[in-house]
Amino acid sequence: MTQITLYGPALSTYVRSVRMLLTETNTPHDLQTVDIFSERSQEYLAKHPFGKVPVLEVDGEILYETCAILDYLDAVTGNHTFTPSEPIGQARMRQIMAIIDNYLYSPAISVITIQRLIVPSQNGQPDEAAIQTAVPKAQTALGAIEAIASCNPYLLGSDITLADLYLMPVLLYLSKTPEMETVTANTPKLKAWWKATEQRPSFLQILD
Ligand SMILES: N[C@@H](CCC(=O)N[C@@H](CS)C(=O)NCC(=O)O)C(=O)O
Numbered sequence: 001m002t003q004i005t006l007y008g009p010a011l012s013t014y015v016r017s018v019r020m021l022l023t024e025t026n027t028p029h030d031l032q033t034v035d036i037f038s039e040r041s042q043e044y045l046a047k048h049p050f051g052k053v054p055v056l057e058v059d060g061e062i063l064y065e066t067c068a069i070l071d072y073l074d075a076v077t078g079n080h081t082f083t084p085s086e087p088i089g090q091a092r093m094r095q096i097m098a099i100i101d102n103y104l105y106s107p108a109i110s111v112i113t114i115q116r117l118i119v120p121s122q123n124g125q126p127d128e129a130a131i132q133t134a135v136p137k138a139q140t141a142l143g144a145i146e147a148i149a150s151c152n153p154y155l156l157g158s159d160i161t162l163a164d165l166y167l168m169p170v171l172l173y174l175s176k177t178p179e180m181e182t183v184t185a186n187t188p189k190l191k192a193w194w195k196a197t198e199q200r201p202s203f204l205q206i207l208d
Contacts, residue, residue, distance in 0.1 A: 004029040006054055006055075006057075014052075014053065016168075017066055017162075018056065020203055020206055024202045036053060056073070058072075082159075082161050084161060097163055104141035106134075106137070107135070108174050109170060112138065115130055116178070131179065146187040172198070
């Protein structure tokens with residue numbers, strides 16, 4: 001029987017995307033937490049030379065980079081159910097995932113989420129200037145996704161894809177900040193998409 005271990009803290013957006021797919025496909029797995037607020041161990045760096053989370057280990061085979069992990073799991077556990085069948089749909093899905101990696105994650109998570117949710121939880125003061133700089137960047141990234149997504153009801157149409165699994169954990173953190181209203185002010189389709197998807201059972205199950 002295949003042994004699947006996912007390394008990473010349950011609160012990570014990227015770990016949540018992978019856990020959502022594992023949950024959607026009823027795939028048994030172990031979650032081994034990793035403390036991302038301390039230095040990574042040499043043992044962990046041997047699995048992921050950049051020290052990020054997540055890492056997926058399948059029967060001793062190590063995989064990192066969330067897009068690669070999701071592609072792999074969709075092939076072996078999802079029968080490609082979470083990837084559009086048409087080339088243009090596949091390209092749009094990967095385009096949205098690349099927009100999230102390259103243009104949304106940093107302003108939305110590394111700045112707005114950290115400053116609004118993590119810093120105050122450690123009795124610090126949010127860096128308002130950093131938040132103000134991040135807001136238009138997050139708006140631009142969400143606007144770019146809005147321009148190519150149908151949100152009817154999922155990002156790329158009637159079926160949920162890896163792009164939805166990638167965006168939902170990021171939107172969840174944003175939705176807990178006062179900046180949510182501003183960053184989604186010009187993306188009505190994404191607002192409707194978020195309302196339609198945030199209660200998906202596989203998503204609710206991995207929010208521990
Ligand atoms: N390109 C990586 C990005 C992963 C990433 O940025 N993970 C964050 C947590 S959501 C992380 O490891 N942060 C800890 C750190 O940067 O030290 C992937 O797709 O897996």
